[in-house]
Amino acid sequence: MKAARFVMMATMAFALIGNLSGCGGNNASQTAAPPASETPAAAPAVAPAKMAPVGAAQKAGPFEVALSAALHVGVTKFEATITKNGKPVKNASVTMTTSMPSMGMPGPTADLKPAGAHYEGTAKTGMSGDWDATVSVKAAGASGHAAFRFKVKS
Ligand SMILES: [Cu+2]
Numbered sequence: 001m002k003a004a005r006f007v008m009m010a011t012m013a014f015a016l017i018g019n020l021s022g023c024g025g026n027n028a029s030q031t032a033a034p035p036a037s038e039t040p041a042a043a044p045a046v047a048p049a050k051m052a053p054v055g056a057a058q059k060a061g062p063f064e065v066a067l068s069a070a071l072h073v074g075v076t077k078f079e080a081t082i083t084k085n086g087k088p089v090k091n092a093s094v095t096m097t098t099s100m101p102s103m104g105m106p107g108p109t110a111d112l113k114p115a116g117a118h119y120e121g122t123a124k125t126g127m128s129g130d131w132d133a134t135v136s137v138k139a140a141g142a143s144g145h146a147a148f149r150f151k152v153k154s
Pocket residue numbers: 022023100103105127
């Protein structure tokens with residue numbers, strides 16, 4: 001019983017620290033989800049939310065960028081689809097930076113890595129409210145930026 005109680009206290013402390021971290025910070029360690037082994041077995045199962053477009057697809061230099069995510073407060077997976085003249089762009093370097101414009105708060109930065117037909121990565125949107133995300137794309141000697149604004153609901 002003692003061990004179980006310690007695990008519960010540690011889990012609560014971890015959750016508290018997470019809540020105090022504001023917009024999610026801007027270092028990489030805060031963008032990573034905790035290993036599955038640290039997830040308490042008793043945690044209620046939450047059905048994964050459906051990915052949805054984050055605003056309209058944007059031009060980024062010669063590229064078109066569509067961004068989607070299941071927006072919520074916490075660690076969130078973002079998927080970017082990068083095309084050029086309607087065709088998928090491979091071997092691109094894709095980085096997403098975030099901020100909360102109304103609060104002047106920088107948010108996390110994430111490298112979006114190739115995953116199937118798109119690029120994906122996680123970023124912790126630590127607070128509800130309006131967020132900006134800029135997706136920077138570099139591929140085959142060309143580059144561009146696409147800007148998205150989205151709302152994270154509490
Ligand atoms: Cu904030």
